[in-house]
Amino acid sequence: MIRPLIAPSLLAANFANLQHDLEMINDSEADYLHFDVMDGVFVPNISFGFPVLEVARKHSKKPLDVHLMITDPDRYIDAFAEGGATTIHVHYEACTHLHRTLTHIRKMGCRAGVALNPHTPVDGLEDVLEQLDVVLIMSVNPGFGGQSFIPHTFRKVAKLKQLLTDNRASTLIEIDGGISIKNASALLSAGADILVAGSSVFGAQDPLEAIRQLKNSHQPMVA
Numbered sequence: 001m002i003r004p005l006i007a008p009s010l011l012a013a014n015f016a017n018l019q020h021d022l023e024m025i026n027d028s029e030a031d032y033l034h035f036d037v038m039d040g041v042f043v044p045n046i047s048f049g050f051p052v053l054e055v056a057r058k059h060s061k062k063p064l065d066v067h068l069m070i071t072d073p074d075r076y077i078d079a080f081a082e083g084g085a086t087t088i089h090v091h092y093e094a095c096t097h098l099h100r101t102l103t104h105i106r107k108m109g110c111r112a113g114v115a116l117n118p119h120t121p122v123d124g125l126e127d128v129l130e131q132l133d134v135v136l137i138m139s140v141n142p143g144f145g146g147q148s149f150i151p152h153t154f155r156k157v158a159k160l161k162q163l164l165t166d167n168r169a170s171t172l173i174e175i176d177g178g179i180s181i182k183n184a185s186a187l188l189s190a191g192a193d194i195l196v197a198g199s200s201v202f203g204a205q206d207p208l209e210a211i212r213q214l215k216n217s218h219q220p221m222v223a
């Protein structure tokens with residue numbers, strides 16, 4: 001099993017000292033910085049947008065993994081691409097013309113991602129696999145950090161992995177919500193490639209060590 005890619009979620013950072021937390025992530029083994037954008041309509045919460053993106057771009061050395069929890073995301077793809085996003089995830093449930101949206105994300109020079117709410121089946125992705133670099137499976141209902149992981153996610157990841165294998169697709173599988181060292185290894189066994197983690201990283205006594213442990217969660221734990 002190869003080492004997972006780790007994406008700490010900025011939502012759980014200390015906004016009174018964002019620069020400190022961004023520098024901590026720079027010094028860590030994290031592979032991305034996960035950036036949650038919530039509009040208060042698609043999800044029942046409002047997070048942050050372009051002013052914080054500017055701070056992240058200025059102080060972060062990690063590629064930006066942008067998760068758009070917003071209605072009609074096409075309106076903002078150019079702005080996030082120009083604002084420094086490496087990957088842009090739109091929600092399946094928010095896109096009427098998903099093929100067009102994914103094609104446009106790539107045209108803007110970003111990796112194209114689709115996020116699936118817990119109730120959204122993976123089957124609807126079969127006809128856009130060629131346009132898709134990464135699938136973001138939500139393992140909580142989106143809108144808030146610090147929620148409990150939904151166990152059904154294990155079966156969903158395995159089902160998506162099978163769909164990708166059957167179609168010889170190299171699309172990556174990313175999981176988001178309630179991830180910690182307790183479920184990381186099982187998610188990797190089911191087929192996950194990228195793990196997003198907010199509270200389990202920023203709420204840890206030693207966030208650098210929490211990231212290191214997630215990065216090494218592919219190895220069997222020694223009792």
Ligand SMILES: O=C(CO)[C@@H](O)[C@H](O)COP(=O)(O)O
Nearest residue numbers: 142143145146177178198199
């Ligand atoms: O997109 C979301 C929530 O909607 C996530 O990215 C959370 O920010 C993850 O936080 P934890 O569940 O790890 O605390």
Ligand SMILES: [Fe+2]
Nearest residue numbers: 034036067176
């Ligand atoms: Fe997210």
